[in-house]
Amino acid sequence: MSTEEDTVQEKKTISLKTSDDEVFELEENVAMEFGTVKAFFGDDGVPRDMMMPIPNVHSKELTRIIDFCTKHLDLKPKAELDEAGKKELRKFYKEYMKEDTTERIMELILAADYLNVNDFLDLLNQTVADRISNKSVEYVRKLFGIESDYTPEEEEALREQYAWAFEGVDEDPAED
Amino acid sequence: MLSQFSFIIHSFIHRCFIFIHKPMELLTTVPDQEKSESRTMPLILWDSLLPAEAVSGNQDLITDILLRLPVKSLLRFKCVSKQWHSLISEPRFSRHYRSLASAGIIFCGTNELIHHVSCSGRNSEPPFKSLDFISDSAGIKILQSCNGLILCCSLFELGKNRNYYICNPSARQFLVLPPPNAIESDESLTIFGVHLAFDPCKSTHYQVICVRNCSPSSAATNDHYQIGIYSSETRHWRLSGSPFSAPFDMVFDNGVLWNGTIHWISPTGVSLCFDIVQEQLQEMPSLPSNEKWSKRRLRYFGESGGHLHLIEIYGAGTTEFEVFEMERDYSCWISKYQVNLAAIINAYPEMARSYPDSHDSRFYLFSILFVQENEEGSSLLLHIPGKFICYNLRDKTFKELCEFGANSTKVNTSFQHIGCFHAYQFMETLAWV
Numbered sequence: 285m286s287t288e289e290d291t292v293q294e295k296k297t298i299s300l301k302t303s304d305d306e307v308f309e310l311e312e313n314v315a316m317e318f319g320t321v322k323a324f325f326g327d328d329g330v331p332r333d334m335m336m337p338i339p340n341v342h343s344k345e346l347t348r349i350i351d352f353c354t355k356h357l358d359l360k361p362k363a364e365l366d367e368a369g370k371k372e373l374r375k376f377y378k379e380y381m382k383e384d385t386t387e388r389i390m391e392l393i394l395a396a397d398y399l400n401v402n403d404f405l406d407l408l409n410q411t412v413a414d415r416i417s418n419k420s421v422e423y424v425r426k427l428f429g430i431e432s433d434y435t436p437e438e439e440e441a442l443r444e445q446y447a448w449a450f451e452g453v454d455e456d457p458a459e460d
Numbered sequence: 461m462l463s464q465f466s467f468i469i470h471s472f473i474h475r476c477f478i479f480i481h482k483p484m485e486l487l488t489t490v491p492d493q494e495k496s497e498s499r500t501m502p503l504i505l506w507d508s509l510l511p512a513e514a515v516s517g518n519q520d521l522i523t524d525i526l527l528r529l530p531v532k533s534l535l536r537f538k539c540v541s542k543q544w545h546s547l548i549s550e551p552r553f554s555r556h557y558r559s560l561a562s563a564g565i566i567f568c569g570t571n572e573l574i575h576h577v578s579c580s581g582r583n584s585e586p587p588f589k590s591l592d593f594i595s596d597s598a599g600i601k602i603l604q605s606c607n608g609l610i611l612c613c614s615l616f617e618l619g620k621n622r623n624y625y626i627c628n629p630s631a632r633q634f635l636v637l638p639p640p641n642a643i644e645s646d647e648s649l650t651i652f653g654v655h656l657a658f659d660p661c662k663s664t665h666y667q668v669i670c671v672r673n674c675s676p677s678s679a680a681t682n683d684h685y686q687i688g689i690y691s692s693e694t695r696h697w698r699l700s701g702s703p704f705s706a707p708f709d710m711v712f713d714n715g716v717l718w719n720g721t722i723h724w725i726s727p728t729g730v731s732l733c734f735d736i737v738q739e740q741l742q743e744m745p746s747l748p749s750n751e752k753w754s755k756r757r758l759r760y761f762g763e764s765g766g767h768l769h770l771i772e773i774y775g776a777g778t779t780e781f782e783v784f785e786m787e788r789d790y791s792c793w794i795s796k797y798q799v800n801l802a803a804i805i806n807a808y809p810e811m812a813r814s815y816p817d818s819h820d821s822r823f824y825l826f827s828i829l830f831v832q833e834n835e836e837g838s839s840l841l842l843h844i845p846g847k848f849i850c851y852n853l854r855d856k857t858f859k860e861l862c863e864f865g866a867n868s869t870k871v872n873t874s875f876q877h878i879g880c881f882h883a884y885q886f887m888e889t890l891a892w893v
């Protein structure tokens with residue numbers, strides 16, 4: 285990053301302060317993957333050396349989001365070049381969220397949504413969708429903390445109407 | 461429960477827990493020691509809900525997650541809560557629903573075997589395995605698949621008119637169409653072709669176009685055909701335009717929908733198209749030159765990724781041919797890809813056959829099922845004895861898609877060993893028939 289000239293070094297980093305008062309310095313190209321950050325600094329106006337507060341995001345989530353964006357920025361251009369690159373990106377998407385609990389994914393969704401990190405949000409939402417696909421109604425209610433507001437008769441009628449959709453449903457997975 | 465406890469402890473350290481808003485619903489999901497901290501307050505603090513609840517309470521987030529689920533799960537999840545029910549049932553939701561995960565090609569055999577290959581080439585769970593939820597004594601066959609809706613008809617039964625059905629196989633929903641041959645006529649007329657047009661991006665309604673002959677009393681000497689249109693909006697058939705004439709060999713039951721227009725071709729080379737919105741019939745540019753051959757040998761006519769394709773193959777032993785594409789401005793057919801099957805024949809010598817009375821002339825057993833164009837690339841889907849092959853039209857490589865035993869394919873004639881298969885594009889939809 286340092287230049288030969290004796291002008292002020294262009295840092296090209298952006299500072300973000302999380303809800304737990306930690307300050308992160310990230311490379312500008314990674315930070316600009318965050319829609320909220322991009323909008324904050326804009327094309328003009330707010331100087332890049334100003335620290336941006338992100339009070340709704342915890343350092344734990346931010347660390348992970350930065351990790352995703354850095355890796356994603358590296359793989360994406362390669363995927364546009366050839367088939368091998370595409371394969372690697374597909375593998376990355378498949379493996380990246382494998383070890384995380386569903387709760388952790390929810391925390392990341394809220395952070396990625398707030399920061400407007402669309403690629404990561406896509407992956408996170410897809411991961412949740414894959415985890416609830418073909419699961420039981422009870423499992424989904426428990427996962428999202430939803431109380432059914434149907435009367436027993438209403439629920440029975442619905443279950444009868446879509447009886448075939450209740451067949452062949454996966455067993456509820458063990459707790460994360 | 462364990463995960464909830466560990467989360468609560470985690471949250472104590474990192475956040476301040478205050479219970480507000482709809483206290484009854486929240487309280488029932490949280491262990492007892494938290495209840496003492498509950499108070500009712502008029503606003504929700506962002507980090508006071510469990511993350512999963514915050515996601516569930518965010519309409520945009522939960523909609524984005526639900527849009528990615530298969531239809532069967534979505535219909536079942538209408539049971540989760542009234543909010544989910546109304547979200548999933550909203551017309552706006554089904555308009556946005558494009559299940560890319562389910563997008564693929566379905567292969568149907570004469571004995572209703574349905575295989576499915578997803579767009580990315582992985583053999584995934586097929587969105588539906590059979591159409592047996594439509595009960596018809598004669599059995600049914602698929603005519604077309606259009607953005608998740610399927611047009612089928614009953615098989616031929618002597619003395620009975622065919623029934624036509626529109627179905628959404630993912631939702632196990634179907635509708636019997638009123639008989640097309642009875643539009644504005646008491647006489648039972650001949651139906652030459654029926655076609656489904658459905659574009660969820662344009663409208664939640666679909667149309668069915670049929671070509672039938674005219675009642676003798678109304679027709680001029682040469683004009684034998686008439687088009688009828690059924691709309692799911694009006695739920696009835698009406699005639700469109702005036703009777704028209706067409707070459708006697710025009711194949712109306714092999715129509716292809718492209719650009720909101722249905723296209724038909726005939727072996728003599730004349731082709732017609734019908735613009736559904738304008739309700740206009742037009743002639744198309746003539747088919748590519750067939751050189752010295754007197755009879756056209758059409759092997760494929762179909763649409764994919766916004767392109768209209770045509771393949772003709774001349775000569776029994778031919779292994780090279782071209783894939784033609786219609787120009788967007790309807791000016792002419794252009795040769796888009798060159799195909800050489802030599803490498804495939806080398807790999808699968810069972811394709812080669814010779815005529816019983818001559819050892820010199822060979823021919824090759826293959827049927828062209830589909831020409832696929834999408835962002836992933838362009839490929840030709842072939843059926844050869846016992847296998848499906850995907851041939852990449854750009855780099856000329858090929859791979860097997862899936863294999864199935866010889867006993868599942870019907871032997872059509874004494875020397876052919878490829879079954880009669882048709883391939884259709886399919887993607888799940890929530891559209892209501």
